[in-house]
Amino acid sequence: MTTAATIPVPLPDEEQLIPRRGFWRRALSHRTFLFSAAILLIITLIAIFAPMLAPHDPYLQNIAMRLKPPFWHDKTVAEHMLGTDQLGRDYLSRLIYGARISMTIAIGATLMSALIGITLGLIAGYYGGWIDTAISTVITTRLSMPIILIALAVVALIGPSLTVVIVVLGLLLWDQFAVVTRVATQQVCARDYVTAARVIGSSLPHILFREILPNIRAPLIVVATVEMAQAVLLEAALSFLGLGVQAPLPSWGLMLSEAKTSMFFSPWMIVLPGSCLFILALGINLIGDALRDLTAGGRG
């Protein structure tokens, strides 16, 4: 038996509140969350401070220094730690600037698709009826289209650029947001607090943005991470096929594409940007899992 008398006795008239177990407190003891958050934080910092971190100008060509291997090779050059590409540009600097491109595309495309998907999902879920049927048809149509082919076709038609890639991906990746928002909205609408808000005479924006949206944010955050990872990989694929970001911008996908000619002689030119892509996608996917974990459970 413990020494009971040391534990304070709550008085009956002092009604107890259930202690809040905050998100951050739980997050800080969640290993996957800490690991993936660290990865993403580092990549984000690298992207933001690229000009300060890059040892060289990523666009500076130096034909005399072409295809120098990274530091673990015998013929390495001390000033180019990760070697140079076929135009003699510093590979490390290009990788660092590449983080900017990837993050810009990931965030831009996700924000855009979230805006489209959440709006459609909210409207469909809240109104139901023929509006729901119409929006559901649009979603199904979108789900039946092969993303990569459509993206290729559109980019080929308009001509590739960073903005075009972001807009095209944003216009294509909203489906998951719409599907999840629609179902979550239907569930929340069935709850009495939404009914209560309607009885009180709340305005539509109040109901949508204060009663419904905050209560479906958990699944939406998870969707956002999935979409971000997808945007990063799709950009790489488009760039690899020559229809994404255009040279000389240092995108990781474009670097892969440029490296494919010298793949057998300089395998590191593929390995390095490939690893960067892998680590970024892994970080985003892992944080999605961790957030799903952390926001699951708990009523409401």
Next chain:
Amino acid sequence: MTTPLLEARDLNHVYFLRHGFLKQPAPLRALNGVSLTINEGEILGIVGESGCGKSTLARILLGLETPTSGDVILEGRPVSSYPQRERALAVQPVFQDPYGSLNPSMSVEDLIALPLHVHKIGSRQERQQKVARMAEQVGLPRRALSASPNQLSGGQRQRVAIARALVSGPRLVICDEPTSALDVSVQAQILNLLLDLRAEHRVAMLFISHNLSVIEHMADRMMVMYLGRVVEAGSTQQIFAAPAHPYTAVLRDSVFSPDDDGGVPDLGLRGNFPNAMNMPSGCVFHPRCPVARPECATTEPFLTQAHDASRQNACLFPLN
């Protein structure tokens, strides 16, 4: 004669349910000629089992649904003529599930202030004062105001819901099974609170419950509903002492009290609960009625006055 606070006249409500993609939707008569009056400061109890239409009635009176036919009259004027804001301020709800009726992403203070906020009543400070006073009246600890509803117990949540319903000074509160999700000792707290608030605010209540002893404790007058119809109405005390409709008697006998002795009584109910899509002929209760006679299967009884003007029942051969 004074005008009643709220009057419902001959409400009928039909839902159409579709069973399968190509089938004709089938009608379900959720309400069948229901009339009621609630006077100022009065508690009207409505009792009945699942499927009796009590929740549909509540939704209609709250303005969440428009009845297929019939009128709802609030303080002498049809509710359809009320601006939405006025109606919302006059009639407020308290729901059954305290875990579903409070938005978990708002603070308790914002939740209680919601009706004031939506209708822009008072300045920010006045609202805060009003909310604090209301929270105190319903017995919420001060610290609870800044808390999230997730930090509250079921009873505390129901106090928040009651405070929210009363903060705008409504004339009528519609309580749909407000205590059936709570433990008995907490139910007692909430029932006491509702009675105190009625005395203090002179607010009328429509109190819906499946538990006859709760109705007996709370309601001045009561209505018994079965399959969308009112089968008996009148003063709670009189109905309890001598129910006229056999269904009321069955309901009364199915309420068990801790003072009872062992053994489960045979209620004499026959058959199974009927399908609301397929109403029995004659009296809707006759297939289960312990004292049904042949006429009950053919003749439909109507709600008529019996004993004195204050009591009505819909039975061809009333008890007592």
Next chain:
Amino acid sequence: MLLQVRGLHVNLPDQGERLHAVRGIDLDVAEGETLCLVGESGCGKSMTALALMQLLPRGAQLRSDRLHLGETDLSALPERKLSQLRGRRMSMIFQEPMTALNPVFTIGDQLRTVYRRHTGASAREAQARAIEMLESVGLTNASLRLGQYPHQLSGGLRQRVLIAMALMCEPEMLICDEPTTALDVTTQAQILRILKDAQTARKMGMVFITHDLGVVARVADRVAVMYAGRIVEQGDRASVLRTPAHPYTKGLIASVPRPEGAQPGTRRLASIPGNVPAFHREDARCPFLSRCPARMDVCGAVPPPLRQVPTGQVVSCHLSLDLLEPVPA
């Protein structure tokens, strides 16, 4: 004694901590006897039921000094033996009749499977037994019902099917966890009658879990009142309900609204202030301490003793015997 439980503890994972749901309870159920386990939500009564069936959720830990069904030590049986025992010697009926039946199989499939698995009977015998059992729980057109799916039945009928299923193999012990809470009041009375009749006919032991003191008054032989994982009072139905001794039992019984014939809206109900606490660490003191109107200094320091009061029940409280003496209602 048919069922004997001593020092039963259950703890569950709860957001990184361990919640002590059941904290050392003793129970005895004799043949043909109904023990009502009564308490409010969070008192541990459902966890006790699951512990008796050895069906606790993943991550739960069970500890007991003694957990015997007849001569069988339940705590020592491997899962294979337990699954042979469940449904045959000991059955359980749950609160929610919809989720307890498998929606993709017919009633008949489910009843026959239970019987054949435990008895090795032929399909024909199982069919006959299923019809017999459905009729015994008052279902008309039993052979027709066997071809129906759970969603085609009303809640009351589904609960009857579950009772029939639980009784297929004539168990010695039946555990009912709030079997009528999800049902309408008139249906509740019918289901309780069926349960009690089945029990009397078979001399079955029954643990009946409920929060409803009115139901307790109708079905119990003995009553155990649970609060925050402990049994605070245990005894005959009449002594516990008519002459409650523990302050919690007194408060609980007083808070039930009951017909008194007085003017409605004029009486106040007795209520217990505050809420049921949750226990995350060992605390041997009285669990009702924080809400008790009769609390004394000693309650905050020393665990309450178990004593028998003159009306016969066993009470866990520090109050002197003459103070525990109930005031007859």
